[in-house]
Amino acid sequence: MDEVKEVSLEMRDYIVSSGADTLSLCMQCGLCTNLCPYRLVTGEVSEAFNIRKMQRLGQLGLEGFEEENILFACVTCGMCLVNCPREVEIINNVRSMRNTTVAAGFLPGGLRPIAGSLHANGNPWAGEQEKRAKWQDGLDIPAFSEETEYLLYVCCTSCYDTRSQKIAKSVVKLLKQAGVSFGVLTSDEVCCGESIRKLGDEELFTKLAQSNIQLFNSKGVKKIITTSPHCLFSFKKDYPELGGNFEAVHYTELLGDLLKEGKLSIPGELAKKVAFHDPCYLGRHNEVYDAPRELLQAVPGAELLELGRTKNKSLCCGGGGGRVWAEVPFGERFGELRITDAVDKKADILVTACPYCITMLDDACSGLEKGDVLEVMELSEFLCAASQPKV
Amino acid sequence: MAFKSILVVGGGISGVTAAVEASEAGNEVYLVEKESYLGGKVTQINQYFPKLCPPNCGLEINFKRIKQNPLIRVFTLSEIESIEGQEGDFTVTVKSNPRYVNQNCTACGKCAEVCPVERPNDFNYGVDKTGAIYKAHEFAFPMKYVIDDKVCLGAECGKCVSVCEYDAIELDMTPKSFKVNVGSIVWATGWDPYDATKVDYYGFGQYPNVITNVMMERLAASNGPTGGKIVRPSDGKEVKSIAFVQCAGSRDENHLTYCSGVCCMASLKQSTYVKSQYPDAKVSMFYIDVRAMGKHEEFYLKVQDDINMIKGKVGEITEDPLTHDLTIQVENQLTGENMKEKVDMVVLATGMVPATARTKIPFETTYDEDGFIASDSQKPGIYGAGCVKKPLDVASSVKDSTAAALKAIQSTVRR
Numbered sequence: 087m088d089e090v091k092e093v094s095l096e097m098r099d100y101i102v103s104s105g106a107d108t109l110s111l112c113m114q115c116g117l118c119t120n121l122c123p124y125r126l127v128t129g130e131v132s133e134a135f136n137i138r139k140m141q142r143l144g145q146l147g148l149e150g151f152e153e154e155n156i157l158f159a160c161v162t163c164g165m166c167l168v169n170c171p172r173e174v175e176i177i178n179n180v181r182s183m184r185n186t187t188v189a190a191g192f193l194p195g196g197l198r199p200i201a202g203s204l205h206a207n208g209n210p211w212a213g214e215q216e217k218r219a220k221w222q223d224g225l226d227i228p229a230f231s232e233e234t235e236y237l238l239y240v241c242c243t244s245c246y247d248t249r250s251q252k253i254a255k256s257v258v259k260l261l262k263q264a265g266v267s268f269g270v271l272t273s274d275e276v277c278c279g280e281s282i283r284k285l286g287d288e289e290l291f292t293k294l295a296q297s298n299i300q301l302f303n304s305k306g307v308k309k310i311i312t313t314s315p316h317c318l319f320s321f322k323k324d325y326p327e328l329g330g331n332f333e334a335v336h337y338t339e340l341l342g343d344l345l346k347e348g349k350l351s352i353p354g355e356l357a358k359k360v361a362f363h364d365p366c367y368l369g370r371h372n373e374v375y376d377a378p379r380e381l382l383q384a385v386p387g388a389e390l391l392e393l394g395r396t397k398n399k400s401l402c403c404g405g406g407g408g409r410v411w412a413e414v415p416f417g418e419r420f421g422e423l424r425i426t427d428a429v430d431k432k433a434d435i436l437v438t439a440c441p442y443c444i445t446m447l448d449d450a451c452s453g454l455e456k457g458d459v460l461e462v463m464e465l466s467e468f469l470c471a472a473s474q475p476k477v
Numbered sequence: 478m479a480f481k482s483i484l485v486v487g488g489g490i491s492g493v494t495a496a497v498e499a500s501e502a503g504n505e506v507y508l509v510e511k512e513s514y515l516g517g518k519v520t521q522i523n524q525y526f527p528k529l530c531p532p533n534c535g536l537e538i539n540f541k542r543i544k545q546n547p548l549i550r551v552f553t554l555s556e557i558e559s560i561e562g563q564e565g566d567f568t569v570t571v572k573s574n575p576r577y578v579n580q581n582c583t584a585c586g587k588c589a590e591v592c593p594v595e596r597p598n599d600f601n602y603g604v605d606k607t608g609a610i611y612k613a614h615e616f617a618f619p620m621k622y623v624i625d626d627k628v629c630l631g632a633e634c635g636k637c638v639s640v641c642e643y644d645a646i647e648l649d650m651t652p653k654s655f656k657v658n659v660g661s662i663v664w665a666t667g668w669d670p671y672d673a674t675k676v677d678y679y680g681f682g683q684y685p686n687v688i689t690n691v692m693m694e695r696l697a698a699s700n701g702p703t704g705g706k707i708v709r710p711s712d713g714k715e716v717k718s719i720a721f722v723q724c725a726g727s728r729d730e731n732h733l734t735y736c737s738g739v740c741c742m743a744s745l746k747q748s749t750y751v752k753s754q755y756p757d758a759k760v761s762m763f764y765i766d767v768r769a770m771g772k773h774e775e776f777y778l779k780v781q782d783d784i785n786m787i788k789g790k791v792g793e794i795t796e797d798p799l800t801h802d803l804t805i806q807v808e809n810q811l812t813g814e815n816m817k818e819k820v821d822m823v824v825l826a827t828g829m830v831p832a833t834a835r836t837k838i839p840f841e842t843t844y845d846e847d848g849f850i851a852s853d854s855q856k857p858g859i860y861g862a863g864c865v866k867k868p869l870d871v872a873s874s875v876k877d878s879t880a881a882a883l884k885a886i887q888s889t890v891r892r
Contacts, residue, residue, distance in 0.1 A: 120793060
């Protein structure tokens with residue numbers, strides 16, 4: 087039996103006023119807790135974190151939710167959100183509850199350098215702003231102007247992380263191949279702010295978003311291509327709240343359309359068994375399931391396999407909601423379940439379409455020492471690999 | 478002068494009730510049913526709650542009332558094509574589909590023995606199979622065979638025709654449309670079970686041992702596919718543990734937003750089926766709230782002592798692909814315990830979808846957001862009865878249909 091705690095309606099009201107408008111709709115059925123990916127792993131966080139109980143603590147303003155293992159555990163994968171019988175905006179509630187402590191200055195120690203870098207550099211990876219566009223050296227990418235149709239917005243991760251830069255470069259190559267009119271404003275952009283908002287730092291998110299909105303508006307940006315589904319979410323669902331109205335698409339959606347119109351073709355062959363991991367923010371949050379699969383199947387020789395948990399039931403890599411920066415003990419990482427599933431299905435390559443997923447799945451694959459039987463690739467890299475002649 | 482006759486559409490317990498009540502008040506009644514038999518969903522039920530008596534005796538009484546009453550004309554395998562007119566003077570076009578079996582049929586069953594074709598038995602929700610010529614079920618009324626023309630090989634085969642000693646089979650029957658004039662219409666087309674495959678985290682349709690409550694009625698029925706023995710669909714094994722999962726797609730903004738009001742009682746009742754066959758079986762019922770309204774409280778209190786009642790909406794159901802055993806992920810809301818419960822079989826308590834969500838009345842009618850006939854905007858002369866208006870149990874459907882019969886009679890004498 088839990089200890090007796092004080093109900094605080096003031097706390098409840100504060101959480102609701104921070105954006106948890108649907109908190110009171112929860113009827114405590116517990117479906118969320120039982121569709122939560124934490125039920126698939128063991129460990130301290132899995133035992134401490136119960137999303138149903140967290141809603142309850144919020145409803146009653148009870149203390150206990152602010153413990154780090156509870157408050158910052160949610161990966162915002164959306165499995166509970168899309169299935170909630172009462173349409174409770176569970177992730178907004180988590181965000182608001184995080185905001186009650188983050189706004190008071192209590193961001194967990196491990197996340198402070200992230201917020202610090204976002205403040206100072208406009209990205210979470212401690213990269214200098216001047217080097218944001220460094221990966222473009224020698225690629226001949228036009229600057230965005232009034233004449234270009236799309237702005238290509240590249241995720242911070244793919245601007246600074248050397249592994250992730252391959253994604254940005256591959257996307258550029260494919261867009262050029264398909265004749266898309268696009269340009270970049272990379273050196274003037276800052277982080278979209280999606281993850282820091284999920285972590286509850288509304289103030290920092292607003293600062294980042296306003297900076298981007300101002301930039302985009304001043305340059306006449308109407309349409310945006312994103313490399314990350316997280317940036318896509320932010321532009322589509324967060325920015326309109328601050329007056330930023332842009333037509334955002336993930337690069338897979340655009341390439342998928344161009345494939346159907348016959349403007350993109352993959353000449354080479356890649357005779358591999360390929361499993362696709364649906365990123366939560368591409369799938370459940372933005373309902374893009376078919377385009378990446380159609381692109382994969384456009385590669386001659388590629389055989390598409392489906393993982394056990396797929397499409398709207400896809401299992402999170404563990405990198406959403408700010409968890410990409412969390413230290414998770416080996417053996418408790420969701421990504422390991424994905425790698426094991428792909429290996430069991432005898433896939434040669436596990437393809438996904440999100441820089442966070444790549445980070446998490448790469449880690450899991452090397453942690454499990456499966457690198458010799460399974461390769462983790464981003465979809466754009468896979469398509470580029472197929473386009474290139476074999477060495 | 479208004480027409481004295483009444484059209485009743487739907488030959489389930491609601492339609493049959495409306496038909497006999499209206500006819501026994503002296504009105505001529507046309508009873509139109511799309512299936513080959515009367516009785517509807519009730520014929521598929523093993524026992525009624527809370528008395529645990531079989532529905533056959535009630536149906537037999539009603540069928541006897543129909544047989545004795547020259548004022549009722551029954552059209553099976555028939556549907557409504559169009560309705561024109563207004564209260565007191567409707568012209569209705571009825572399309573009668575061929576049975577391919579005439580009045581001579583004695584239901585001896587020789588035809589089915591020689592039929593080379595198989596079809597899933599929809600009466601048993603596809604658990605077993607019948608021939609292309611088949612008897613719908615043991616107590617079919619009218620007691621005649623019928624041919625499923627979607628699978629029948631036709632005259633080229635003709636094996637049933639040659640074996641029939643009564644010249645009862647006519648493979649060249651064709652659909653016929655005809656008109657009737659009536660003063661009023663009772664619409665009682667009933668309900669469909671909610672499609673459980675839509676609640677995809679429960680694995681219905683993928684895992685053979687996840688079944689629905691309506692299938693459980695057939696498994697427990699002595700005229701069902703297993704002769705009444707409750708066994709696992711995957712391997713025919715006896716059931717040592719079973720879980721009833723309530724609100725499978727009910728009270729859910731992503732599925733049916735409403736409570737069907739009968740599923741809790743149905744699961745409590747079905748737990749008695751299991752317990753009577755397997756007294757040592759572990760029977761669990763997972764629920765959000767138990768809704769056993771009114772006098773049903775007594776049944777609930779009695780049954781709950783024999784089974785495991787666990788408050789908590791079941792999350793994911795997973796299957797061991799080798800044994801087909803199932804694991805239920807659920808949180809016990811009273812203890813806070815996260816449970817992984819391994820069971821032999823799962824019964825999903827799916828709710829009721831009005832038939833009018835699928836097939837509307839061919840006449841201007843108002844429906845609510847769930848497809849039920851709206852209670853406040855009925856056209857004069859056309860009356861919904863039973864589960865097309867709201868989810869009801871059998872006893873309430875009978876009362877509602879009796880009331881609808883009275884409204885229908887009034888419409889025939891208003892002018």
